[in-house]
Amino acid sequence: xxxxxxxxxxxQFVEAKGIRFAYxxxxxxxxxxxxxxxxxxxxxDHWDPLVTDGFAKxxxxxxxxxxxxxxSSGEVPxxxxxxxxxxxxxxxxxxxxxxxxxxxxxxxxxxxxxxxxAPELVRxxxxxxxxxxxxxxxxxxxxEAQKIFGATYDPxxxxxxxxxxxxxxxxQAAGRAYLNRFRRRTEGRDPEVNxxxxxxxxxxxxxxxxxxxxxxxxxNAIHQPTLVINGDNDVIVxxxxxxxxxxxxxxxxxxxxPDANHGSQYQYPxxxxxxxxxxxxxEGA
Amino acid sequence: xxxxxxxxxxQFVEANGIRFAYxxxxxxxxxxxxLMxxxxxxxDHWDPAITDGFxxxxPVILFNNAGVASSSGETPNTIDAMGEHAADFIGxxxxxxxxxxxxxxxxxxxxxxxxxxxxLVKxxxxxxxxxxxxxxxxDPKYPQYATSxxxxxxxxxxxxxxxLFFSPSASSQGAGRAFWERRHLRRxxxxxxxxxxxxxxxxxxxxxxxxxxxxxxxxxxxxxxPTLVMNGNRDxxxxxINSxxxxxxxxxxxxxxxPDSGHASHFQYPDLFLAHARLFLDR
Numbered sequence: 001x002x003x004x005x006x007x008x009x010x011x012q013f014v015e016a017k018g019i020r021f022a023y024x025x026x027x028x029x030x031x032x033x034x035x036x037x038x039x040x041x042x043x044x045d046h047w048d049p050l051v052t053d054g055f056a057k058x059x060x061x062x063x064x065x066x067x068x069x070x071x072s073s074g075e076v077p078x079x080x081x082x083x084x085x086x087x088x089x090x091x092x093x094x095x096x097x098x099x100x101x102x103x104x105x106x107x108x109x110x111x112x113x114x115x116x117x118a119p120e121l122v123r124x125x126x127x128x129x130x131x132x133x134x135x136x137x138x139x140x141x142x143x144e145a146q147k148i149f150g151a152t153y154d155p156x157x158x159x160x161x162x163x164x165x166x167x168x169x170x171x172q173a174a175g176r177a178y179l180n181r182f183r184r185r186t187e188g189r190d191p192e193v194n195x196x197x198x199x200x201x202x203x204x205x206x207x208x209x210x211x212x213x214x215x216x217x218x219x220n221a222i223h224q225p226t227l228v229i230n231g232d233n234d235v236i237v238x239x240x241x242x243x244x245x246x247x248x249x250x251x252x253x254x255x256x257x258p259d260a261n262h263g264s265q266y267q268y269p270x271x272x273x274x275x276x277x278x279x280x281x282x283e284g285a
Numbered sequence: 286x287x288x289x290x291x292x293x294x295x296q297f298v299e300a301n302g303i304r305f306a307y308x309x310x311x312x313x314x315x316x317x318x319x320l321m322x323x324x325x326x327x328x329d330h331w332d333p334a335i336t337d338g339f340x341x342x343x344p345v346i347l348f349n350n351a352g353v354a355s356s357s358g359e360t361p362n363t364i365d366a367m368g369e370h371a372a373d374f375i376g377x378x379x380x381x382x383x384x385x386x387x388x389x390x391x392x393x394x395x396x397x398x399x400x401x402x403x404x405l406v407k408x409x410x411x412x413x414x415x416x417x418x419x420x421x422x423x424d425p426k427y428p429q430y431a432t433s434x435x436x437x438x439x440x441x442x443x444x445x446x447x448x449l450f451f452s453p454s455a456s457s458q459g460a461g462r463a464f465w466e467r468r469h470l471r472r473x474x475x476x477x478x479x480x481x482x483x484x485x486x487x488x489x490x491x492x493x494x495x496x497x498x499x500x501x502x503x504x505x506x507x508x509x510x511p512t513l514v515m516n517g518n519r520d521x522x523x524x525x526i527n528s529x530x531x532x533x534x535x536x537x538x539x540x541x542x543x544p545d546s547g548h549a550s551h552f553q554y555p556d557l558f559l560a561h562a563r564l565f566l567d568r
Contacts, residue, residue, distance in 0.1 A: 246544075252518070
């Protein structure tokens with residue numbers, strides 16, 4: 001059997017709830033697979049190959065497009081709860097009884113909700129660059145995010161240099177290296193999302209972030225060992241939200257990386273893979 | 286012969302009129318790692334699981350600062366003066382620079398040392414600690430436990446450590462008792478308890494450290510060293526938010542917060558702590 005990587009893993013499809021979900025599955029088939037949940041407007045190709053292939057050395061990695069995103073059929077729902085229901089349907093369609101879940105940004109909200117509705121399915125949870133319901137400045141895009149997403153870029157993917165990295169020279173250099181890795185897959189690449197995705201995802205984000213009473217109480221119900229990771233200067237989902245997650249999830253560890261914005265895992269991919277692998281394997285715990 | 290936490294002999298070195306007690310052990314490669322201890326604590330208050338773990342691939346140096354436990358002299362009543370004593374001690378050992386791990390008040394002193402003598406410190410680990418003008422503890426029993434003395438040993442007893450250093454959960458308390466066992470494995474050549482003078486001066490220094498000096502947290506921007514900040518998620522002595530503040534203001538700082546733990550998360554999760562700390566030191 002061929003060993004597939006981030007670059008070569010074929011896009012496969014599985015049906016559930018009337019949705020044809022696009023996914024890729026690769027890596028060492030042992031133990032519990034790690035399912036990745038993507039950020040706002042992202043596709044399977046927005047993950048960093050250094051991160052996915054780094055994990056794939058020791059475990060199975062599953063990337064997928066949630067309903068209505070890129071190669072998956074269906075519509076993007078306008079709530080995180082329904083996105084999580086779709087993610088759950090996808091995982092069940094693969095006949096998996098237990099998974100580790102990694103969620104980045106919007107994907108981190110989906111990962112929290114998925115854990116709450118299917119606690120028996122989720123073994124361990126990794127929340128990256130994300131935040132709680134009613135988190136700090138999460139009712140709408142932050143002023144920085146509005147400015148960054150409102151600007152135009154040439155080439156267009158230079159958007160991510162501002163979203164994921166700080167203005168420092170070192171962070172921008174890491175960003176350019178990430179973009180080179182991110183562009184590397186040319187065959188069977190996911191199409192960029194269509195125009196119906198952005199408004200639906202924004203509506204879901206706004207509902208999640210809206211103020212409510214005792215907003216963080218729901219986190220007490222997440223009993224899975226959880227690792228929360230972010231940059232120390234996330235301007236898209238403010239870093240304090242990672243601290244709030246850690247303080248309210250009963251069994252959570254927090255790691256914040258220096259001089260890093262929303263995409264700290266792409267700035268320090270080796271360190272990130274090492275820390276998360278230690279956590280998933282309970283090395284040293 | 287290879288010494289360990291339990292067997293390393295207490296040695297002495299003189300500097301600036303102080304006879305500093307110290308122990309040095311571990312593999313003689315890389316920068317030595319200098320450990321700075323918590324309020325009232327001496328060399329025997331470290332966890333052998335941590336010190337011996339570090340000693341596998343680097344020299345480890347434990348010491349008592351001026352006036353603490355078996356070191357001579359008087360404990361000064363400011364953190365800055367304690368930092369100066371630490372610099373004297375490092376110089377007296379003939380070391381050009383060290384990696385530093387400071388726990389609690391030892392973390393305050395480590396910051397002062399780094400700010401006043403930046404060339405001496407290569408990498409900095411700040412554990413269960415906070416910046417100048419930290420958010421203070423609001424735990425009502427903290428002062429009483431922290432200054433309590435078991436008449437049998439002349440030091441704070443197990444109950445104080447379990448309350449102050451660990452979370453109330455059964456697993457954290459169990460880890461606290463396991464730490465207490467390990468910490469007493471050294472039976473020979475043990476340190477004397479710290480004096481009443483040392484405690485009083487350290488309390489005065491902690492009070493002075495709570496005062497704002499200039500722009501609050503402004504001095505942290507001058508710490509250019511790679512820094513690792515670590516704490517438990519429910520530190521009732523130096524509240525955990527202070528670790529977040531350190532990591533937000535020190536330019537090159539990584540933060541790790543551990544679950545279900547208090548001031549001494551590194552004594553609760555020694556293996557995980559070591560794995561994280563060694564990844565940081567060896568980067």
